[in-house]
Amino acid sequence: MVAAYKFKPKIVGFLCNWCCYAGADLAGVSRYQYPPHMRVIRVMCSGRVDLAFILRAFSNGIDGVFMGGCWPGECHYITEGNYLSLSMMHLCKKLLQHIGVSPERLRLEWVSASQGTRFAAVMNDFSNKLEELGPLGTGEGLDKLVKYVGKEVTRLREEKNGK
Numbered sequence: 001m002v003a004a005y006k007f008k009p010k011i012v013g014f015l016c017n018w019c020c021y022a023g024a025d026l027a028g029v030s031r032y033q034y035p036p037h038m039r040v041i042r043v044m045c046s047g048r049v050d051l052a053f054i055l056r057a058f059s060n061g062i063d064g065v066f067m068g069g070c071w072p073g074e075c076h077y078i079t080e081g082n083y084l085s086l087s088m089m090h091l092c093k094k095l096l097q098h099i100g101v102s103p104e105r106l107r108l109e110w111v112s113a114s115q116g117t118r119f120a121a122v123m124n125d126f127s128n129k130l131e132e133l134g135p136l137g138t139g140e141g142l143d144k145l146v147k148y149v150g151k152e153v154t155r156l157r158e159e160k161n162g163k
Helices: 020-029 051-059 081-098 116-133 140-160
Strands: 011-016 038-043 064-069 106-110
Touching (some): 011 116, 020 038, 020 064, 020 116, 051 081, 051 140, 064 081, 064 116, 081 106, 106 116
Parallel strands (some): 011 038, 011 064, 064 106
16 A cells, blocks of 8 residues: 655745744744744844845745744844845735745744744644645746846846946
């Protein structure tokens, strides 16, 4: 008898060093159960995650991208990085929808360092949603968009640096 294959989504998580990463650590130390499908990328602030990073993750076959940041008003940086990540998230969801990728594959949540249970609950919910959506097919439109965004980011950086 052959066991049925159960889809396990590949998730990349960009977690704020100060809050969400600490919340994930607390969830692990406290042994709260959540799916192990996420690969964590620890960032100093959720506002530092570039749109091209998210699009590149999807173009490389990642089924979902999670961003976790500090609660609004609790950001450790003067620029309030969580507000920057929120505006970037809205833009990215519109781009994903435009190219035919479900915007539900991208999720932003605020998780405090003391909220290990919340982190586990959010990850369980996100993983279940991705299981419902199924695997992400690599689309030609997504590849073109990533190349375009990468070129634009490079051009803007050079323009900013006076090159």
